Amino acid sequence: MDPRDADASRFAGEALANGEPTGWFEPLYAAASGGQAVVPWDIPVPHALLPEWGREVDGSGRSALVVGCGYGRDAEFLASLGFRTTAFDISATAIREARRRHPGSDVEYVTADLLNPPAEWIGAFDLVLESITVQSMPPSLRAEATERVAGMVAPGGELLVISGIREEGVEVDGPPWPLTRGEIDAFATGGLRPEKIERLPLPANPETSSWRALFTR
Numbered sequence: 001m002d003p004r005d006a007d008a009s010r011f012a013g014e015a016l017a018n019g020e021p022t023g024w025f026e027p028l029y030a031a032a033s034g035g036q037a038v039v040p041w042d043i044p045v046p047h048a049l050l051p052e053w054g055r056e057v058d059g060s061g062r063s064a065l066v067v068g069c070g071y072g073r074d075a076e077f078l079a080s081l082g083f084r085t086t087a088f089d090i091s092a093t094a095i096r097e098a099r100r101r102h103p104g105s106d107v108e109y110v111t112a113d114l115l116n117p118p119a120e121w122i123g124a125f126d127l128v129l130e131s132i133t134v135q136s137m138p139p140s141l142r143a144e145a146t147e148r149v150a151g152m153v154a155p156g157g158e159l160l161v162i163s164g165i166r167e168e169g170v171e172v173d174g175p176p177w178p179l180t181r182g183e184i185d186a187f188a189t190g191g192l193r194p195e196k197i198e199r200l201p202l203p204a205n206p207e208t209s210s211w212r213a214l215f216t217r
């Protein structure tokens with residue numbers, strides 16, 4: 001195991017044993033804010049597959065929602081493209097830290113649960129970005145999480161999904177629990193259609209590929 005993943009695995013193991021599948025994020029962020037844990041996805045640049053996607057994108061006049069935004073690296077990137085950006089996370093500590101790290105940001109950072117989102121977010125966003133959040137939730141929550149993500153895309157809007165890859169039939173002992181092709185295809189629900197589903201090598205680590213999948217509604 002990558003040593004950066006050790007704290008996340010420990011907190012996840014404890015929460016899952018207590019029957020709280022998303023109960024490990026807040027304790028992990030809280031420990032990290034006291035310098036007692038490492039958040040493995042705390043990287044000060046957007047996800048490696050976002051900048052190339054964003055090269056031709058103008059978000060002016062469009063709204064975006066970032067699911068499970070953590071410290072806001074992808075939300076700030078979308079805001080830099082012109083999107084009126086809302087970003088949410090289940091961890092209040094992560095949201096506090098995102099606001100602290102990005103003073104003066106135009107992003108609206110909100111504490112919220114993907115599995116119980118504010119009603120006004122349903123069908124409301126021109127772009128929804130789900131980057132490595134659904135894969136951080138155990139497979140028992142996958143179908144519900146997928147439906148919730150897709151449900152926040154406005155008519156005429158887009159959903160961009162970035163995720164690690166798991167081959168069909170392969171079991172993993174997460175976190176994370178990367179997505180199979182079937183689980184990517186499952187985002188095509190509630191009127192969403194797949195536009196482009198890619199398996200792309202990560203620029204810094206070409207032996208590893210990730211999904212980048214675009215859906216339109």
Ligand SMILES: C[S@@+](CC[C@H](N)C(=O)[O-])C[C@H]1O[C@@H](n2cnc3c(N)ncnc32)[C@H](O)[C@@H]1O
Pocket residue numbers: 022025026041042047067068069070071072073074088089090091094112113114115131132133136137
């Ligand atoms: C693997 S991290 C990725 C964070 C961010 N997308 C990034 O790439 O930096 C998954 C994030 O999803 C958040 N999360 C997990 N379950 C959630 C839920 N049910 N609702 C909202 N956020 C959630 C976690 O707190 C965590 O910040």
